[in-house]
Amino acid sequence: MMDMETWRVGVLFSETGVTGAIERTQRAATLLAIDEINAAGGVCGRRIEPVAYDPASTPSRYRELTVKLLDEDRVRVIFGGHMSSTRKAMLPIVEARSALMFYPTLYEGFEYSRHCIYTGAAPNQNSVQLVDYLTRNYGSRVFLVGSNYVYPYESNRIIADLFAGAGGHSVEEMYVPLNLTAGHIAKILDRVRATRPDVIYSTIVGAGIVPFYTAFKEAGFDGRQLPIASQSTSEADVVLMRPDVAEGHVTAAPFFQSVDTPAARAFVAAYHKRVGNDWPVTAPAEAAYFSVHLFAAALERSRSDHLEELLRSLWEVEYDAPQGPVRIDGNTNHTHLWPRVARVDATGNYRVAHDAGVRVAPDPFMLEVRFQHESGSAWALSY
Known part of the structure; x- marks a missing residue:
């Protein structure tokens, strides 16, 4: 059973395979944000608990692990996906189970799902x-x-x-x-x-x-x-x-x-402290990082990780991301970006x-x- 003393979330970024190099940066940034939130007291007094797997850059593995996260691990929110083929493998499962996923990678656009928050850039x-x-x-x-x-x-x-x-x-x-x-x-x-x-x-x-x-x-x-x-x-x-x-x-x-803002400098310093200076900071990593902080801000308002309550709060919050203040557009579930x-x-x-x-x-x-x-x-x- 899910530990009701934590907010359990899924983390699906590849550590291996053809896109493993950049997805490792997204995974690291996601876990960094979770650690920051937990160090500040969590959300409503409860820690965020990540359940992470390596889908190995393979769409079928993303699908299988999405099923596992939602059915066995009993999470309601997943952070993950990189290639569009992996997003498209995950999304039908997320939709069918009334869950929510955050997709922190630029993509080709021309898509909407009530069950997906797109924090990467649209065209x-x-x-x-x-x-x-x-x-x-x-x-x-x-x-x-x-x-x-x-x-x-x-x-x-x-x-x-x-x-x-x-x-x-x-x-x-x-x-x-x-x-x-x-x-x-x-x-x-x-x-x-x-x-x-x-x-x-x-x-x-x-x-x-x-x-x-x-x-x-x-x-x-x-x-x-x-x-x-x-x-x-x-x-x-x-x-x-x-x-x-x-x-x-x-x-x-x-x-x-090289973006020179206080939020950007703080993020880069914290990221390198966590993973070392040899790991590059990428735009998808930054999107993964602020996705978690947006989620936490909305969760603080909704006090629930159920889809409808969480969505309403996500449309209302803004977060001072490393790139600049960001917020979710309620009509498209995409993000206002810089x-x-x-x-x-x-x-x-x-x-x-x-x-x-x-x-x-x-x-x-x-x-x-x-x-x-x-x-x-x-x-x-x-x-």
């Missing part, structure tokens, strides 16, 4: 800002490449539409297996040479990221002139690259370690290249997308 909170930056600074011809599953297909579709809206176009779109080989990489590079894009947009995920960037550099390409722009590449990947391999490449996210664009510098670290300094409301279905170019012309897309 209007990263892709729009990224394309604006790329077309201003590099050009309008984009090469699209990704891993062969749902997020890359959908994200590349959105990026292609955004480039088209800015007067550009995609010169190529290709997909490769999650288990990327040297042969697959060679084919990508051959097509890059043939199509001569201004920028590459990559939705390659997991263990293939570092070999792809390394081969790109060794083939004679320079990220300072022809960047790989990738929202699926994070500090967890860059830390494994030589600085000259990583330099110049671009991403967009609500949080980077978009930023960053480039890798010569030391191999992301440095913020553009920060509008505004919080952006979630628009997961991309009903209206606008941004202003220096020329003064504005454009919009409707889906």
Whole structure:
């Protein structure tokens, strides 16, 4: 039976498998937040008790462990999931059992569930800002490449539409297996040479990221002139690259370690104290961290972890996250976030290249997308 003296929650982030490197940062940040809350007295005098498993980056294991958490461990709230395929494996189980999950990873949008709180960025909170930056600074011809599953297909579709809206176009779109080989990489590079894009947009995920960037550099390409722009590449990947391999490449996210706010500095210091300075801080880790704090603030109000009571409170609270104050939109269950664009510098670290300094409301279905170019012309897309 569940210990009624604690709030028991599920934690499903992979420590092994193709996305284990970045999911380990999310797991560490989740447990850090739980420890902070417990050290401050817990919620309503009760500790939060994590029940954690390793799904090994495998959608079927996420599904099986979600069943185990909800049916055997008797949790009502789960923090977890990374790839969209893993979220989609978890969500039907969560919905069927009237539970709630927090999904702290950027994703392709075009989804809503009453049973999911999306704390990672939706496309209007990263892709729009990224394309604006790329077309201003590099050009309008984009090469699209990704891993062969749902997020890359959908994200590349959105990026292609955004480039088209800015007067550009995609010169190529290709997909490769999650288990990327040297042969697959060679084919990508051959097509890059043939199509001569201004920028590459990559939705390659997991263990293939570092070999792809390394081969790109060794083939004679320079990220300072022809960047790989990738929202699926994070500090967890860059830390494994030589600085000259990583330099110049671009991403967009609500949080980077270089964000200079009191909340950001405190989070980075606490994170490194927990796991060591060799572990990178990532945007998905920051989203995982503030997810727990939002949950705790709502739980303090609702005094119940049952779905309906907890949801009502989640729509009312705000938390001063490392990226800036965040809150949940009650119409979409997505989060108001602070978009930023960053480039890798010569030391191999992301440095913020553009920060509008505004919080952006979630628009997961991309009903209206606008941004202003220096020329003064504005454009919009409707889906």
